[in-house]
Amino acid sequence: MVRGIVRITLASLALLSSAHAQTADPASFVNPFIGTGAVDTNSLSGSNFPGACTPFGFVQLSPDTRESPSDPASGYDYNDHSIFGFSHTHLSGTGVADLFDILCMPYTGEVVWEPGQYKSDFTHDAEKASPGYYSVLLKTWNTKVELTATTHVGLQRYTFPTGTRGHVIIDLDHSLDKKRFYWPCRIISAQVRVVNDHTIEGYRIITGWSRLRKVFFRAEFSQPFVSDALLEGGKVMEAGTVVNGTRVKAVLDFNASKDQPVLVKVGLSSVSREGAERNLETELPGWDFDATVADARAAWNKELSCISVDGTEEQKRIFYTGLYHAFTQPNNLADADGAYVGTDFTTRKAADGTHYSTFSLWDTYRAAHPLYTLVQPERDAAFINSMLRQYETYGYLPIWQLWGDETYCMIGNHAIPVIVDAYMKHLPGIDYAKAYAAIRASSVVEHPGAPFRLLDQYHFFPENKQSQSVSLTLEVAFDDWCVAQMANAMGKTEDYKYFMDRAGSYRNLYDADTRFFRGRNADGNWVSPFDPLTYGGNGGAPYTEGNAWQYCWYVPQDVPGLIRLLGGASSFTDKLDTFFTLQAKPADVNGNASGFIGQDAHGNEPSHHTPYLYDYAGQPWKTQLYTARIMQELYNDKSSGYAGNEDCGQMSSWYIFSAMGFYPVNPASSVYCFGSPQLRKAVIRLANGGRFTVLAPKAGGKNIYIQAVRLNGSPYHKTYITHKDILSGGTLEFDMGPAPNKKWGTAPEDAPAGSAY
Missing domain, CATH: 2.70.98.10 (Beta-galactosidase; Chain A, domain 5)
Structure with missing residues (x-):
């Protein structure tokens, strides 16, 4: 008996030693x-x-x-x-x-x-x-x-x-x-x-x-x-x-x-x-x-040691290279003494010695910045402080900032969800009074990419007055929801009502006959002819780097509302099924659309949250199926490792979250939806000194389906976990298998409601 205990202890020490060796040189x-x-x-x-x-x-x-x-x-x-x-x-x-x-x-x-x-x-x-x-x-x-x-x-x-x-x-x-x-x-x-x-x-x-x-x-x-x-x-x-x-x-x-x-x-x-x-x-x-x-x-x-993982050699190469890419930018423009050039071209001094730029926010707000809140919270605060400096000199927050200069690339202003996410997660080191002033101004101040007067007048962006109108209406609605949450938490009742009203504007572009969000003109008529497969690029069409199929799902702030709009859970999942199986690719597919599984184009960001939507409608095993398929088919450890432009850490962050088994569908909600963990083990080193461990010892290969989940040893049926749960430390265990368990996580109370506030 004693010798047996010694053997087990030595084996455990060998595993610990191996894990330490991996962690020491990720x-x-x-x-x-x-x-x-x-x-x-x-x-x-x-x-x-x-x-x-x-x-x-x-x-x-x-x-x-x-x-x-x-x-x-x-x-x-x-x-x-x-x-x-x-x-x-x-x-x-x-x-x-x-x-x-x-x-x-x-x-x-x-x-x-x-x-x-x-x-x-x-x-x-x-x-x-x-x-x-x-x-x-x-x-x-x-x-x-x-x-x-x-x-x-x-x-x-x-x-x-x-x-x-x-x-x-x-x-x-x-x-x-x-x-x-x-x-x-x-x-x-x-x-x-x-x-x-x-x-x-x-x-x-x-x-x-x-x-x-x-x-x-x-x-x-x-x-x-x-x-x-x-x-x-x-x-x-x-x-x-x-x-x-x-x-x-x-x-x-x-x-x-x-x-x-x-x-x-x-x-x-x-x-x-x-x-x-x-x-x-x-x-x-x-x-x-x-x-x-x-x-x-x-x-x-x-x-890189912020997360230690155990999996196949290929998985570890993809995972740690993903962290490497996520930590390559934003870039610190400030000199060694803290000097930097502001957006007004004057030389200024950063008190913390850093001033970051290269903010690819249309991409990175979705998963990269939520990842930073977990493993780089101090750095994320510094990113936000750098964004606030643009507000001080420019009048609104960055849209796509390069070398300290606003480029106006892409649509919406997704510095807003980054800041609101940090506020709701209580990241220290940020002047949140100034931050609220900045996100509010960035939601009402007119600039070349956001004629808000049109939104206030028509309650959507008319295509004959503003190109990319569908994508812009939907994405600004999400930004507005974010502003409303911060306003509500800060007791700003009038602002909360105003921005929550605007957050519902997505409904005004829903066409019940076609069951898609469509462009419409200032006179209220739909833009015709309409083909949901027709792509838009970055202007001249209602959709931004996508089509009506891909933007059908962009209501991350109100997925339950989207389910009702599409006719209920059964109708919603039927349409999702078609989305993931419809193979049609017209000749005008935009160059940014790649990595197709049906109409899901994982190579570009509008599709990143879509496979997780089954969690909201009682069919989480389909989320598990498609997230596993994306990870296994569209990522590799060769030069062709991504299905699209990596976009300053966003593609990598999708994999990092998803390989651990969860993803922020609404990146400002503090909720992470479960998918299909691919790693046998992941340990997140938290800024508070704690550890959050994810175990899925049978994960990988054909074992893509969740059979059962335990949180800190207790059975867990919800299809999501909260940021608070992670920061509390502990262990999340997934029991994986090759066939779906259609009883786990399917009750209405198991689905993510959309917010953890």
């Missing part, structure tokens, strides 16, 4: 190549980059495989075979491109200036990436390039072949495609200045998706350059000291040797040249490349 499961290139080049795969960065860092140092990047927006496509250089800023997973600042490229031979001349072939066999590190052999130049980063500094190590003259070009003209993109991109002004034989500095001012960006840099080299040449347009200045213009480049020459690699560290600032120099001195005063790699990996391990 970065080992991250594959930065996931989401960098589709197998079918006509498909979307993520639009992620594989280069070096730190969590939420300003610098994303990565290779660009296109001379003038536009698609994919990350600048890197796994299917390409050439590298044009390594630029210091990138977007992760977005549908449109920008940034690509301060490109550096080593090469050998004659001095050349054009991208087609200094580009190099490469192969994936000679390419590696891990959190905080990237390396590749440039075949054309037989030169090895290694990259790492701190928050504001990129560090590169070039190993040239011995006996050659090594060159490094710094190209300030490299940008997104200046001729073929949605908006004009051009360099307004740029400068390179030679400080000494180890140092250059400069800036560029550029317009593109972000209307005006100032990028300052200081580059220091580990050994002196023996000569330099500066270029503006077609004019070369040998041994120049400064060059100004709009097509500025510099070439620096080095005596190459395999035994003495050339290192260059580049500090960036969005504020000033002095800021770039200060960031460089503060974050990377030395030249220890390997130590910098280790520090970056340690920073990633610290952040």
Whole structure:
């Protein structure tokens, strides 16, 4: 008996040791190549980059495989075979491109200036990436390039072949495609200045998706350059000291040797040249490349250890790479001393030392920000404080903010649910009086994307007066519901009544004859002809990046009301069944629509909550079926890892939640609906010091159906769990099997009612 106890104890210790080893280095499961290139080049795969960065860092140092990047927006496509250089800023997973600042490229031979001349072939066999590190052999130049980063500094190590003259070009003209993109991109002004034989500095001012960006840099080299040449347009200045213009480049020459690699560290600032120099001195005063790699990996391990999981090796790679992508942005624009440029282009100081941007809110409000409230609550508060700074200078909250500039991309104002979610979850560190003023103003102040006077006049947005009218009406109705909840909690009765009334405006676009939300004009007539399969893009149609099928389900604030509108639970689930099985794909499918299961297009955000809606209508086993199918068929651990643009952490956050077994259908309700857990175990490390453990030891493969649930050892029949339950700590256990249990979770009282307030 004693020996048996010892054996069990040793086995338990072995499991604990194994779990600890996994937790200690979760970065080992991250594959930065996931989401960098589709197998079918006509498909979307993520639009992620594989280069070096730190969590939420300003610098994303990565290779660009296109001379003038536009698609994919990350600048890197796994299917390409050439590298044009390594630029210091990138977007992760977005549908449109920008940034690509301060490109550096080593090469050998004659001095050349054009991208087609200094580009190099490469192969994936000679390419590696891990959190905080990237390396590749440039075949054309037989030169090895290694990259790492701190928050504001990129560090590169070039190993040239011995006996050659090594060159490094710094190209300030490299940008997104200046001729073929949605908006004009051009360099307004740029400068390179030679400080000494180890140092250059400069800036560029550029317009593109972000209307005006100032990028300052200081580059220091580990050994002196023996000569330099500066270029503006077609004019070369040998041994120049400064060059100004709009097509500025510099070439620096080095005596190459395999035994003495050339290192260059580049500090960036969005504020000033002095800021770039200060960031460089503060974050990377030395030249220890390997130590910098280790520090970056340690920073990633610290952040990634917020959740420890047990599953298959593939599941762990998808999961931790998803966390990695979710923590790649928003990016801290503030310098090391807290200085940042406001939306009014004045220099300001952030008291907490951070000012974040890259807010892809139309995507990330759905799951990424709710994930942050669980595992990054202090950071989410800092994100919100950064959003509030836009309100202070701009008059309303961010819609899609890039480099501190409002781009007006997408519809609605989904900073609102992010703030309301934080308020209802009691995240500290936020001035909620100011926050309420901001969300209220953002719901009534007219701006190019939201003519609220039309909503007040017609109680919907008429298509003949406002394009994307159906999507805009539905999404603003959700935002209004969020404002109403915060108003009610703060005792603002009149505001509560006003915004709750507007939150019901979605009903005014419901056509009982077709059983879809349809566009209608100011005279009240429906927009005709109508085909629910017809897609809209980003203007010129009633639907935004979707069709009537996909927007039929967008009432996350009132799913019970939507069920009644569609004729009751049976009628609702019948229509959902058709949605998930109707295979028709007309020729005008928008490029953002991908990852189809029937009409559910998981590759784009309007469909993300839809498979969970069966939980509300007494058929939770169908939620389990479709969420498992999406995870098993539409995510993988290869370059084609996503079914659509990853969108700054949203696609990843959907998987992170869903693999653990739950998802926030209404991302401002503090309610998480159950799906089909795929991981055997997940432990969430809570900010309050507690732990919330999810166990599903039989999960995976064909065991996609919930047989029973226990919360802290007691039988649990509800098809949801609340944020409060999670923060209380404890253990949620799923018993999984290959056949649906149609008795579990099917009673009306088991369904999520829509709110936990």
